[in-house]
Amino acid sequence: MPVKTMVEAIRETLADEMARDERVMVIGEDVGTLGGVFRATEGLQAKFGEHRVVDMPLAEGVIVGAGLGLALSGLRPVVEIQFLGFGHQAFHQIGQQVARLRYRSAGRHSVPMVIRAPFGGGVRTPELHSDAFEAFYAHCPGLKVVAPASAHDAKGLLNAALDTDDPVLYLEPLKGYRLQRDEVPEERYVVPLGSSRVVREGADLTIVAWSAAVQLALQAAEDLAAGGIDAQVLDLRSLVPLDVAGIAAAVSATGRAVVLHEAPLTGGFGAELAATIQQECFYDLLAPVHRISAPDTPYPLAGIEEAYVPSRARVVREVRALMEVAP
Amino acid sequence: MTRFTPPSEPVEPLRILDSSGALLGETAMSDAAVLEAFEWMLLTRTFDQKATSLQRQGRFGTFSSVRGQEASVVGAASALDPARDWIAPQYRELPAILRHGMPLENFALYFMGHPRGCVIPDDVNILPIQISLAAQLPQAVGVAWGLRQQGRDGVVTTFVGDGASSEGDFHESLNLAGVTKAPVVFFLQNNGWAISTPRAKQTAARTFADRAAGYGIHGAYVDGNDLLAVNAVMVEAVARARAGEGPTLVESLTWRAGAHNTADDPTKYVTDADHAAWEGTDPLARVESYLRRTGALADAGYAEIQARCVAEVDRALGVAQATPAPGAEALFDHVYAEPFARFEQQRAAWLQMQEA
Numbered sequence: 001m002p003v004k005t006m007v008e009a010i011r012e013t014l015a016d017e018m019a020r021d022e023r024v025m026v027i028g029e030d031v032g033t034l035g036g037v038f039r040a041t042e043g044l045q046a047k048f049g050e051h052r053v054v055d056m057p058l059a060e061g062v063i064v065g066a067g068l069g070l071a072l073s074g075l076r077p078v079v080e081i082q083f084l085g086f087g088h089q090a091f092h093q094i095g096q097q098v099a100r101l102r103y104r105s106a107g108r109h110s111v112p113m114v115i116r117a118p119f120g121g122g123v124r125t126p127e128l129h130s131d132a133f134e135a136f137y138a139h140c141p142g143l144k145v146v147a148p149a150s151a152h153d154a155k156g157l158l159n160a161a162l163d164t165d166d167p168v169l170y171l172e173p174l175k176g177y178r179l180q181r182d183e184v185p186e187e188r189y190v191v192p193l194g195s196s197r198v199v200r201e202g203a204d205l206t207i208v209a210w211s212a213a214v215q216l217a218l219q220a221a222e223d224l225a226a227g228g229i230d231a232q233v234l235d236l237r238s239l240v241p242l243d244v245a246g247i248a249a250a251v252s253a254t255g256r257a258v259v260l261h262e263a264p265l266t267g268g269f270g271a272e273l274a275a276t277i278q279q280e281c282f283y284d285l286l287a288p289v290h291r292i293s294a295p296d297t298p299y300p301l302a303g304i305e306e307a308y309v310p311s312r313a314r315v316v317r318e319v320r321a322l323m324e325v326a327p
Numbered sequence: 328m329t330r331f332t333p334p335s336e337p338v339e340p341l342r343i344l345d346s347s348g349a350l351l352g353e354t355a356m357s358d359a360a361v362l363e364a365f366e367w368m369l370l371t372r373t374f375d376q377k378a379t380s381l382q383r384q385g386r387f388g389t390f391s392s393v394r395g396q397e398a399s400v401v402g403a404a405s406a407l408d409p410a411r412d413w414i415a416p417q418y419r420e421l422p423a424i425l426r427h428g429m430p431l432e433n434f435a436l437y438f439m440g441h442p443r444g445c446v447i448p449d450d451v452n453i454l455p456i457q458i459s460l461a462a463q464l465p466q467a468v469g470v471a472w473g474l475r476q477q478g479r480d481g482v483v484t485t486f487v488g489d490g491a492s493s494e495g496d497f498h499e500s501l502n503l504a505g506v507t508k509a510p511v512v513f514f515l516q517n518n519g520w521a522i523s524t525p526r527a528k529q530t531a532a533r534t535f536a537d538r539a540a541g542y543g544i545h546g547a548y549v550d551g552n553d554l555l556a557v558n559a560v561m562v563e564a565v566a567r568a569r570a571g572e573g574p575t576l577v578e579s580l581t582w583r584a585g586a587h588n589t590a591d592d593p594t595k596y597v598t599d600a601d602h603a604a605w606e607g608t609d610p611l612a613r614v615e616s617y618l619r620r621t622g623a624l625a626d627a628g629y630a631e632i633q634a635r636c637v638a639e640v641d642r643a644l645g646v647a648q649a650t651p652a653p654g655a656e657a658l659f660d661h662v663y664a665e666p667f668a669r670f671e672q673q674r675a676a677w678l679q680m681q682e683a
Contacts, residue, residue: 025476051476056503057499057502057503057506059495059499059502059503061465061495061496061499062465062468062496062499062500062502062503064465065462065464065465065466065468065469065496065499065500066465066466066468066469066472066500066503067469068465068466068469069465069466069467069468069469069470069471069472069473069483070469070470070472070473070476071469071473072454072466072469072470072473073469073470073471073472073473073474073476073477073479074473074477074479075473075476075477077469092459092462093462093465093496096459096462097459097462097466100662101454101455102661102662102663102664103445103660103661103662104445104455105445105447105454105455105661106442106443106445106446106447106660106661107660107661108446108447108448108449108451109447109454109455110664112664141662142662142663144663164664164665165664165665166663166664166665193667194667194668241667241668241669241670242669244668244669245668
């Protein structure tokens, strides 16, 4: 089976889907001639023409809002927001318009669109690019939010996102775009929205993560194993829908849970998970659910981002401390 | 040639019908078409009056009257073909969405707070009423652009107010429409007020229509209380869009004769002098007078139209008032096309909670 990077998987899936379904259209800033600042859409305009792969004026609000209109007209737009950090300029269209149009029209208008946005840090971007504000969007009823951690899932989740008639925010890890490489089947397949996966089996505790944090969790698990702690790693893959049953089963099996993300602590999606785990697994828990996150500060300039994003050593340290909590 | 644009001269809006109902130029509207438009205008006025009275009695929710803007809205809508064209409304365009096929009882239910008011029949090409100002404009451009991409006939008309034109979505949308040449008409109703903020505090531009030039699209400035002029401008804008010649920004200069909505008190900010400037500009009176001059309307005909309007308003409000109150299950309807386990569990729990 061929091994691909995440960005390759995304690019090839877009090409396959555009070839398969002429309703699929790609719009965004710099997605055409340049092929996207991360080259996720490279070659698509040459292949499908400038009417299906469109370089848009620099305005996130109208990119998303026009995408909504394209979806209503019968097309299946894939909208690229260059960095989720600039999603603020489109937040009203995403959270207030796209997410609830179906509700506001009593089912008359569904919004089958995918909004792709790279997010998260660790690649020394300029200021304001790296925010991991997935929790904002998971809080918007009507919107689905997915965050693949592997090239395999990037393809399967993108296909699932294109298949559903609901709008999907599809988050791509800046750090994982090229670093993450794994096996991607050639044929079309779907990773169902709302299905988590156990990436690493382990008996002592469960680390729940998504996107780039999954690799971090796996690396920490190696270090922990060397010290005799057997960590299970659960990749959420999808924030909305949330695989509550999968999370409960994973945490109940180990009795301890760590939620790992690089967004700030307060109101982060880790809070949602901690509450869910507490409710679902209360009698199996041997220690409080622990969150490892960024601090409640803005994403810093590149010079100190390593102090901001959770590190491998920090995960190891905090997991060890959690293991010492007596039941 | 100077390097700076000089102050611009005042400009007059296009007018075909003077305030006494006399023709100042030619019209392509037949008497039958004007009569039909007049009936939509009168229906709206009748609804406004009835709904305001019910609102005062506590039997109807807060709503925004169209009073004073009937020629503007109907004149715009009369250029559209409901079978293929789309409307992306704001919230003060009742006759336009009615003419496009929205049942009056749904509109009433919406403003009575009933979820069934959100129902848009499957064959009716409108977006929901928009409360978040200007948010419908990017969507209108997208629909128009998408129709053209697919080789489908259809022009999208989106309504926006003078206040909403200060929003970023307004500027981003006109810009994108210009770039894509989407078949969209931006119909800006300058009714003098954004709640209490007067037009003069909204923009320093000479007219809102002037802004079209900055986006490289066509602009038109029309007397919004003149049905014939609004129709003429819109017919041209729609034809141009349909022919692939791109978008138009129409500024319809009108007057909000009433309050912003039933919760508003314009006596706090609209002066007698403000009103005096618009004395005698009631668009219904102007059209009625015109139709009486052409002989298309006499007392008997007027009475018939009036009776039909009253009957329709009574019927719709009757249906709305007889609609059973919504149950809690409606909270969960139409949120997702494909709901999932956690959502369905919440729905079940909510219903159980209501029954307890």
